[in-house]
Amino acid sequence: MDPYLRVTDLRVSFPTADGVLRAVEGVSFAVEGGRTLGVVGESGSGKSATALALLGLHDLRRATVTGQVTIGGRELVGRPETEIRRLRGRNVAMIFQDPLSALHPYHRVGRQIAEAYRVHHRGAGRGETRRRVIEMMDRVGIPQPDRRYDQYPHEFSGGMRQRVMIAMALVNDPALLIADEPTTALDVTVQAQILELLTDLRAEFRTAIVLITHDLGVVGQAADDVLVMYAGRIVEQGHVEQVLRTPQHPYTSGLLASVPSLRGDPEADLRPIPGSPPSLTELPTGCVFHPRCRHAGALGDRCRTEPPELRVVGTGGHRLACHLPTRERARRRAEDTTRAGVAR
Amino acid sequence: MLRFLVKRTLSAVLTLFAVSVLTFLMFFALPRDPVSGMCPRNCNPERLERVRQELGLSDPLVVQYGGYMRGVVAGRELGAAQGGHCDAPCLGWSYVNNEAVTDTLVRVLPVTLSIVVPAAVLWLLLGMGLGLVSALRRGTWVDRVAIGFSLTGASLQLYFVGAVLLLIFVYTLGWLPVPGYTSLLDDPVRWAGGLVLAWLSLALLCSANYARLFRAQLLETLGEDFVRTARAKGLPRSAVYGRHALRAAISPVITVAGLDVGAALGGTVITETTFGIHGLGRTAVDAVRAGDLPTIMATVLAAAVFVVLANMLVDLLYAAVDPRVRLG
Amino acid sequence: MTDGPADEAGPLLRVRGLTKHFPVRGGPVRAVDGLDFEVRAGETLGLVGESGCGKSTTGRLLVRLLEPTGGSIEFAGHDLTHAGRRHLRPLRGQLQIIFQDPYASLNPRHPVGRIIAMPLRVNRIDPPGGTRARVRELMERVGLNPEHHNRYPHEFSGGQRQRVGIARALATEPRLVVADEPVSALDVSIQAQVVNLLRRLHRDLGLALVLISHDLAVVRHLCQRVAVMYLGRIVEIGDRDDIYHRPQHPYTRALLAAVPHVGQFGPAGRLRLTGEAPTPLDPPSGCRFRTRCPRARERCAVEEPALVRRDGGGQATACHFPGPDPLPAEPVRAMA
Known part of the structure; x- marks a missing residue:
């Protein structure tokens, strides 16, 4: 099946006082209907900039966006605003991280959802719109939707507000949903509910979902494929089990090793990645990760001078941007594991 | 409530x-x-x-x-x-x-009201209009000109602006009659003609504050998440600005406007003196000069009443605009 | 129970029936409603819970940034509960707090050296060797370059700013530090660095630490004992391993089940909680958790369960029907 979303060599940059800020540097991926792609990265990884590019939401007076973003066969980059606007909210919709600030505080919730419906269904009457909105609110699990239709966002709890956002995004049955950190601001028990809701809705509507998060656990639970981003680039991509169980890139494995979890030895020190994410105006030469990578010296100067290409490794669409040959990587990983086992 | x-x-x-x-x-x-x-x-x-x-x-x-x-x-x-x-x-x-004194008040209040209220409408429209235009065309020459214009207006003095306008429109071109008060009920055209220069002068001077404030508020609001959501829904720009951004940006403008108008109603002394119109402000000053205690008391109390009412109105408007605000 | 130094007759910090109500139109917000716990010298206690459970308020009560409406706080034998400023002053140096937001908790107009030295100045402590030497020492201890003491907060990254906050908290050599969500605002790869730092400081300095966090995994790596809070009360408290491996309270179990962890693929287990926490303005009668509890019965609506020890161990639970679920026999009735 032809992927509904196809991104090719996307680049987003902003001119700043300190030089050009390259937020996204040559990102390519595709998502098919009914599948969830998790995009994992920390702040500065470019994941949010990528998400905004998928809806053409960058202010082009300030940002430069190049490459191709094709949604349902229609190209987004370089097209006039009026054309993109027809796709926004209809073919592709977005839910944001903080539902309290993402909803207009002065307008009633029902009206905000109805607005999303009416802008793409111009002929719809009042009654029809209201019915559709209430149906959607019910579908996302908001109790007493006809009463809550007339309430304001601040009268809802965090999880309910996020459900409102989801209802608003899905009211036009978009084939693609972008979820930017949808559960980060929520309690963990509510997070579980929302993730389950998204999975149910995806199954029902065959939506393609791009789920952006910094939480590897969330990706493991909710995504089919994963993209690991660092400093605007993809460093690793593949099926979620493959990438999380056998991470190939030192950043991915570093991240997995540094995250505290409910399993593992609580007495052992965590193994953080040394250093901190680079400034996007002064990126390191060669491989962007090399200043923090333990293996950077192994290949002489190569990691410092030559940026690695994203290449297929192994089977099943697992891609990696790293100079270390596979065998060497495997050997080092085995070494790490034994060392960690001996440590305490 | x-x-x-x-x-x-x-x-x-x-x-x-x-x-x-x-x-x-x-x-x-x-x-x-x-x-x-x-x-x-x-x-x-x-x-x-x-x-x-x-x-x-x-x-x-x-x-x-x-x-x-x-x-x-x-x-x-x-x-x-x-x-x-x-x-x-x-x-x-x-x-x-x-x-x-009651008769005095009854006589001069409508004058001040006739000066302040239409001037306030004008300066709000002008200020917000300039603010809107500069926010939408931020960084361009339009922005700079608009703000420059309003700053110039704010830096001028009313007696100067008033005098210049008088010179041009009344004494040289003769397009307008000598300023003075005619009751609105008697002759609306003369009412407007006699006061329009006062309105224009006040508008020119007072709009700058609002232009700057509204511009800043709009720019801040336009960066808010809910505006991004509105765009993500596919709304056309007019709806995004009109229905979403404007309403959210207006609160501080309401506060300042309310207090400004309340204070102005207490007596726009310089305006009245420049244009030779006898309103509350002029009366108050004359009363102080003459040591006329009852009149002084009355004018001061009247001004205080306006300020208090304006404050109450501002609070009510706030609650009307922002559903999160609860009175009491 | 604890392997920290126990050179005191009793616990370093003892909290009994701690209560804080905020008066609001419509009734008091019962943010904290009767907490009982202790912290021994050199021990780490984690306070976990979701938003609205009162853990942050508790943190502020412990360092007396807020005054309790009821109950008592005893620190090193002194009663802090309603102590006035004069009585608190000599103790403040021993009780410090680290805040969540590394961007908001540092005064942007002060160089970091001054920020770190401020507790010394305010408490009129003149360390042997001088203030400047102490600031250097503190900066080194938290992993910052002491040469940077003249720089301003905005010149540091989030993780580094948090280190400044930690150095500041350590300046007066406190015996107990309250850390309110110290790593939540940090990037994942930086969180680990700061967690390790806190571990090391606890070990090297013998600090008692009260860690407030919604992140169960972080708490597991830092704390010897854990208290789980829900709507202003402690529902379960015990040693780390007991809480994480043998949770008795249904809320603790649901919380642990909801944490997405990396080894698990596909949706979380069946221990899904419905709905959200009720408002602390009007908590449910009886057991506050009953509206979301899969085991709720009639008794739960009537009688509030007390925090009771089970089997004479260190773990205490506030539940009428603790233990692994589901309970056999009686059908579960949904509570309104």
């Missing part, structure tokens, strides 16, 4: 009470004889003494104040020459103007 109104009315009464006491005290702190100022040069000392008696100026301050306030609340007796019984609210008799 009811609770809010009750609480605010009570606090308003207290404020007005405090204002009246302070004014009273300040007046009597002046080292001068209030009566002799009221009288033309060749004043008869017996007449002076009689007036002094009638005004009760030999009584202790507290008694005088009490008498005055009683008059405001329940009416009191004045001398025969002053019309005998003065109904509540009795604001006393002005020997300077030779009329009941």
